[in-house]
Amino acid sequence: MIYLNNAATSFPKPKEVQDAVIASFSGPLVHSSRTGLEHEDDDIVYLCRTRLADLFNIEDPLQIVFTSGSTEALNLAIKGLPLNGSNVVITAIEHNSVIRPLKTLEKEGKISVTVVECDRNGYVYPEQIAQAIRDDTRAVVVNHCSNVTGAVLDIAEISKIAHSAGAYFIVDASQSAGAIPIDCKSWDIDLLAFTGHKSLFGLQGIGGLYIKKGIELKPLKVGGTGILSELLLQPEGMPIHYEAGTPNTPGIISLYAGVQFILQTGLDRIIEHKRKLYQILFDELGDNADIEIYSPQNHTSYSNFCFNVKQMVPEEVGYVLEASFDIWVRTGLHCAPLLLPYLGVDSWGTVRASHSYFTTEEEIYKFIDAVKKITQIPKRK
């Protein structure tokens, strides 16, 4: 099997991640600090926060809250901020994990939502966001990297624009975390949502939200915390205020191992490998008259190759890739329904092939060969 659906969930995971997860079943998944301090430095939950802080340039690791993934993190950010009566600016490349919480609030009459358009590759120009901001805009929510085309936005510039308007700046880093550099401090990000199961190489079911100091959110959930049990209300401290319930320790262990792998391997090296594969895809398919490519050559994560075979339904392309070549890709709308009109595609969506650090050149060439063969199928549209 050739797996090119890493933008959904990465596979394979580094061996270090596999080993760490398997090892986690050899002992009890509870902390051992009740009888002493000797294991405090080995607290995997804290260590994971520190490694994430290193990767995202966050000063205080305790400002990172673990969640079940980006969707929960974004719900916490969006529903936790005092946005009632205000306008929220988003972009056309947002995922449903941003669109649906905001559209739900809009339907309830609590906020209005403004969508900023993108170009035909999914890139959003910062000046267009500036133009969309209104007097009542209280938050700007942007997808750092399109999960469809792989287009990467200028977060530093958009942050300045949002803050100059007095708005909160929320970044969806689902696709970018572990794939390209993120600098929460320099970019002055207020809230950064990420998931562990994509480029951070963790398990499904783990993610997090970075909350800049000074920003207070209403928790999505309250309940047991394992400590301060005498309190009848949720403890106020970070990150426990937002982490009610038993933590997903296997997920955190996997995330720690994944982030360690990235830091030890080097993000530059990971990016360079993916850039090389990306260039091969463009070199081999870029001039093919039967193929329409939507991914950009600049402002990209080098991870997503989004395309259609002209006059073929993308779902059929995906079906044949899997059934006849054992190549797994993703087809359809990719949970980003606002984007399609800007790409110039119809309601059938696109094909997305997303490679990873573990994808080989040989696999990419097999994929290219398969796509070229599929263009021979008589067109139906």
Next chain:
Amino acid sequence: MKVVKQKKVDDCFESSNTVDFLLSSPITKEFVEHLGKLGKLLLFEEFDIPYFKVIVKGEYTIKGSFGRKTIRILLPEDVENYSLEPLVQHIEHFKTER
């Protein structure tokens, strides 16, 4: 050949009216040729695993790959409760032992 299970495919963009058939035996070239009697057979034997489509004009399209046990049937979008019984019977007339 038996149709072991039928399942409607949700969220299929090719047709909102799509059904998968799980078959009792892997798909062979002979079985595909048997299906091809229903309409126009398109066969792509140069693919790693040969791929086929059978287009039954005005009715439905069948597609699948050799060696697998599932075929996909794309039915007309605008017809509800389309009867697949004739297709099931045609499939079950194929003798896998021969």
